[in-house]
Amino acid sequence: MKKSEDALSLEAAELLEVFQWSCSDTVCEGKQDKIKEELADVLCYCILMADRCGLDMDEIVQVKMKRNGEKYPVEKARDSAKKYDEL
Ligand SMILES: [Mg+2]
Secondary structure, X not given: XXXXXXXXXXXXXXXXXXXXXXXXXXXXXXXXXXXXXXXXXXXXXXXXXXXXXXXXXXXXHHHHHHHHHHHOOHHHHOOOOOOHHHO
């Protein structure tokens, strides 16, 4: 049996494969069922990993979003793909 870390990586690759050749990461039309399936796989492995590490998913996401907001202030980062140290 694969380790959950390997499985997470493989499922993320399956999700990305849905968008391969679409020339965009936002084209979802006609792919909703496959996206739902693969996204659910990724989320399940993330939840499993968090559970095994004793982490609260809501808490770690909120902490990360707060940190991102500090690193990427809206007035500097809106419509920009620059890394925080380039803003
Ligand atoms: Mg899958």
